[in-house]
Amino acid sequence: MALEVQNASVVYPAAAGRPPVEALSQIDLTLDEHDFVVALGASGCGKSTLLNLIAGFLAPSSGRIMLDGASVTGPGADRSVVFQKHALLPWLDVRENVAFGLKLQGKGRQAAYAVADKYIDLLGLKGFESSPVYALSGGMQQRVGIARALTCDPRVLLMDEPLGALDALTRERAQELILRIWQQTAKTVFFITHSVEEALFMGTKLIVMSPRPGRVAHRFDLGFSRQFLDGTPARRVKASAEFIELREEVLRIIFADEEEAA
Amino acid sequence: MSERTEPETARVAPRSGVFAWFARSRPTRPGETYGVPGQGDTLVLSLLTIALLIFVWWAVTAAGLVKPLFVPSPLAIVQKFADVWTNGFTGTPFWQHVAISAARVFGAFLLACAIGIPLGLAMGMSPVMRGIFDPPIEFYRPIPPLAYLPLMIIWFGIGETSKVLLIFLSVFAPIALGARAGVRSAAIEQIHAAYSFGATRWQVLRRVIFPSAMPEILTAMRIGIGFGWTTLVAAEMVAATKGIGYMVLTASQFLQTPTVIMGIVVIAAIAYAFDMLMRFLERRLVPWKGKM
Numbered sequence: 312m313a314l315e316v317q318n319a320s321v322v323y324p325a326a327a328g329r330p331p332v333e334a335l336s337q338i339d340l341t342l343d344e345h346d347f348v349v350a351l352g353a354s355g356c357g358k359s360t361l362l363n364l365i366a367g368f369l370a371p372s373s374g375r376i377m378l379d380g381a382s383v384t385g386p387g388a389d390r391s392v393v394f395q396k397h398a399l400l401p402w403l404d405v406r407e408n409v410a411f412g413l414k415l416q417g418k419g420r421q422a423a424y425a426v427a428d429k430y431i432d433l434l435g436l437k438g439f440e441s442s443p444v445y446a447l448s449g450g451m452q453q454r455v456g457i458a459r460a461l462t463c464d465p466r467v468l469l470m471d472e473p474l475g476a477l478d479a480l481t482r483e484r485a486q487e488l489i490l491r492i493w494q495q496t497a498k499t500v501f502f503i504t505h506s507v508e509e510a511l512f513m514g515t516k517l518i519v520m521s522p523r524p525g526r527v528a529h530r531f532d533l534g535f536s537r538q539f540l541d542g543t544p545a546r547r548v549k550a551s552a553e554f555i556e557l558r559e560e561v562l563r564i565i566f567a568d569e570e571e572a573a
Numbered sequence: 574m575s576e577r578t579e580p581e582t583a584r585v586a587p588r589s590g591v592f593a594w595f596a597r598s599r600p601t602r603p604g605e606t607y608g609v610p611g612q613g614d615t616l617v618l619s620l621l622t623i624a625l626l627i628f629v630w631w632a633v634t635a636a637g638l639v640k641p642l643f644v645p646s647p648l649a650i651v652q653k654f655a656d657v658w659t660n661g662f663t664g665t666p667f668w669q670h671v672a673i674s675a676a677r678v679f680g681a682f683l684l685a686c687a688i689g690i691p692l693g694l695a696m697g698m699s700p701v702m703r704g705i706f707d708p709p710i711e712f713y714r715p716i717p718p719l720a721y722l723p724l725m726i727i728w729f730g731i732g733e734t735s736k737v738l739l740i741f742l743s744v745f746a747p748i749a750l751g752a753r754a755g756v757r758s759a760a761i762e763q764i765h766a767a768y769s770f771g772a773t774r775w776q777v778l779r780r781v782i783f784p785s786a787m788p789e790i791l792t793a794m795r796i797g798i799g800f801g802w803t804t805l806v807a808a809e810m811v812a813a814t815k816g817i818g819y820m821v822l823t824a825s826q827f828l829q830t831p832t833v834i835m836g837i838v839v840i841a842a843i844a845y846a847f848d849m850l851m852r853f854l855e856r857r858l859v860p861w862k863g864k865m
Contacts, residue, residue: 366769388771398762401861402784412770415780445864456766463770 319374349514357525693752751793755786
């Protein structure tokens with residue numbers, strides 16, 4: 312296995328007369344090699360907190376995060392993150408942004424740019440190497456962000472609602488692109504989303520999270536991305552009876568959990 | 574019932590009268606955005622205003638409404654400029670007055686940048702630095718330089734040190750505070766992304782936070798040098814024998830109003846030219862400002 316979250320809890324200490332808040336409660340999660348694990352849930356269910364734990368930005372109050380058998384003690388290039396937006400550096404052009412991680416690790420310009428160009432090509436950004444990133448569309452900016460995270464060759468790629476700010480049509484194209492790249496690079500991915508359809512389409516494993524306290528309420532194994540990668544058009548996958556049935560079931564679960572928690 | 578038969582559009586048509594402008598905006602032309610406050614080009618109006626002001630100035634003096642001692646004519650200023658340009662002022666060539674004043678202001682400015690930018694960044698990055706330096710800077714910042722000029726002279730004498738130091742102090746605070754505020758410009762996603770690629774704290778500071786802060790630092794530099802020019806005349810009040818501020822002060826003691834106005838215009842012109850240079854630098858250094 313690549314990464315393991317072992318019985319991790321996050322508790323925000325009591326403040327100003329309020330009791331302590333349990334943001335995450337006893338999370339167990341295993342990311343096997345080449346898994347595409349999707350975390351789905353309403354706002355406030357602790358998805359981002361879980362990602363921050365795995366990324367090493369946040370230390371668990373109890374439990375631990377293990378990466379290849381070693382405990383995670385902070386952020387590192389073996390777990391690079393793709394954010395929803397605002398994460399690119401506007402003073403750098405596309406190539407410099409993509410090579411940013413490698414430069415931080417002390418790679419020389421020549422070597423860093425060679426790797427960067429490979430991923431620029433992979434993400435379909437060829438011809439835009441010298442463009443300023445602020446001149447790109449939202450979809451292209453996200454592709455730069457993904458390319459940048461991939462150049463670090465992370466053990467686990469963490470994606471925090473990477474497509475949340477895109478328009479619906481661009482978003483579907485980006486889903487397909489990410490799946491193809493996931494297949495080509497054989498990465499292990501942890502992916503957060505609000506969209507049930509996106510979660511079902513993209514993941515090999517789905518965790519549905521529930522708020523107050525944040526916990527993993529349900530787990531599913533999924534095979535829709537495999538269908539797509541085997542050649543079924545994305546829309547046909549998403550319109551299949553099996554897909555729609557599961558989509559409605561997951562939605563039912565989420566709404567039921569919400570009512571229960573409220 | 575006649576009101577009822579009025580066409581529907583009549584209700585959204587602007588009211589006539591003085592307050593129509595406040596009541597409702599008309600639809601914009603293609604290429605403009607509806608309701609953006611204060612949009613439109615101002616160059617022509619600005620040039621017209623300048624021309625009008627000079628014309629009124631000329632008309633008032635030419636008609637003899639005000640004595641030349643109080644307001645000399647525009648032409649007298651130009652003549653005085655030509656005179657000082659060729660003959661100098663109090664035995665010193667004009668360019669030396671300009672050079673020495675510029676040296677004082679820009680010297681103080683560079684010193685303030687060299688100390689203020691790193692210190693401001695450090696204050697933004699570290700609560701320890703902020704805790705130590707925030708009280709003294711905030712304490713002296715609102716004090717007019719003229720108030721502590723005597724102290725500068727008592728402590729540092731009447732030489733260049735006290736002059737440059739006085740200007741330095743007025744430039745330093747806005748630059749340090751601008752750099753400090755600029756630290757907050759980096760989005761937390763940019764910082765987190767850098768850490769997730771294995772960056773050290775120093776790398777995050779140098780490669781994310783500092784570039785993000787550049788627009789605010791440049792703005793602070795523009796504001797700072799403005800304070801520097803404001804303080805110049807005060808700095809040259811004591812024991813100066815050269816400088817534009819000295820020229821203005823000396824001329825005022827001899828009621829040479831044309832020289833006073835000429836000196837003011839020269840200071841304004843240099844400050845304006847430098848501001849233009851800074852704006853040019855801003856466009857070159859941070860073309861991404863406000864775009865992401």
